[in-house]
Amino acid sequence: MSGPSSPSRRPGLRVGSFGGAPIYLSGGLLIAAVVLAVLVAPGMSDLMTLAPGGGAPILASIAFAVLFLGSVLVHELAHGTVARWCGIEVRAYTLTFWGGHTTFTALDRPGASAAVSAAGPVSNLALAGLGWLVLQAPLPEVAGVILASLVYANVVLAVLNLLPVPPLDGGHLLEAVIWGATGERGRAMVIVGWVGRLLAVLTLGAVVASAVRGAAEIVWSVWLVLIAVVLWTSATRSIRVGRARQAARGFDLRPFLRPAAVMTTEDPLPGQRGEGEGSLGALPPIPWGMSVGLTVVVDGDGAVVGILDADALAAIPPQARAGLTVASVVRRVPSAGVRSLRGADALAEISRALAGGDVAVVTGAHGVLGTVWREDVVRALGDQGAAGR
Structure with missing residues (x-):
């Protein structure tokens, strides 16, 4: 989820709209799909007992990547739907290399911010529950493996997004809670920013510890380092904006x-x-x-x-x-x-x-x-x- 944004050039290819807001696919989305398919391919092969070799695991990995990105889109559409229920205008939905984000005109109330933030993870848990119900019926092996993987992935996506750090939904949710309790959004953003910095350092430390033990896998290590960089950057921005908001408390228009x-x-x-x-x-x-x-x-x-x-x-x-x-x-x-x-x-x-x-x-x-x-x-x-x- 993203916050307010000024209109700018198109962030990618427009593929449709939802509720009047355009849906964009960025150039990095294709890279993300390829990386995701490569990462899950070995697991798909291990899960298949009838056709572990050949092209079945590859096709299953590609199908999983596409459907998972569809889950990310549902996540963003959930943010936008709740935002509109709260009277907030949605400007755009964008799927990127890192997942997706939704831009709004303003999230200027802690209650609305909390509701919008929680909507994304809740939608993924709902998708996981729906997938689990479908799994109770007999399915072809390939379809069952793909669906089971999607159920697991949606649960993981929901849990990870609830981590209380920016730019994740949990960070926005924690910010809204502190904002509502103190009445000071700037202070809330600073606190959440420091929590984000702490998690970024812990993530990087975990990569270093794995490398020292000789247990690090290069693909996952690079991925985690990139995540740590994004967390640190977003946390720093939250602190900077929060301090600016604190300094602007006395502003009179x-x-x-x-x-x-x-x-x-x-x-x-x-x-x-x-x-x-x-x-x-x-x-x-x-x-x-x-x-x-x-x-x-x-x-x-x-x-x-x-x-x-x-x-x-x-x-x-x-x-x-x-x-x-x-x-x-x-x-x-x-x-x-x-x-x-x-x-x-x-x-x-x-x-x-x-x-x-x-x-x-x-x-x-x-x-x-x-x-x-x-x-x-x-x-x-x-x-x-x-x-x-």
């Missing part, structure tokens, strides 16, 4: 908000000759003494489309504006939906939005709150950093 007028894409262009209602003049009056810098454009459902491009509007002579709507002069800009105007979540959300442009529209539960300029935030944070040194 309100001083950066600039008031904005709001128009819809269907409103006629302002400044038309003989215009009446439906222009800027028909908007609710702005409070005395408050200046409005930008005009935010929304669609018929109230979703932010962008801002009114003043330069594009000025390029259209007033006599040529008749019949044109605001949709013709919209400049696309990112938007940030915030649940709170203070704290690390507000800073994280506005930072993600401003990564895609110099200005972002901020929305809340009741619509557009205003606009925020990147230069204002960067300048203020830079001044705070200088004052702290």
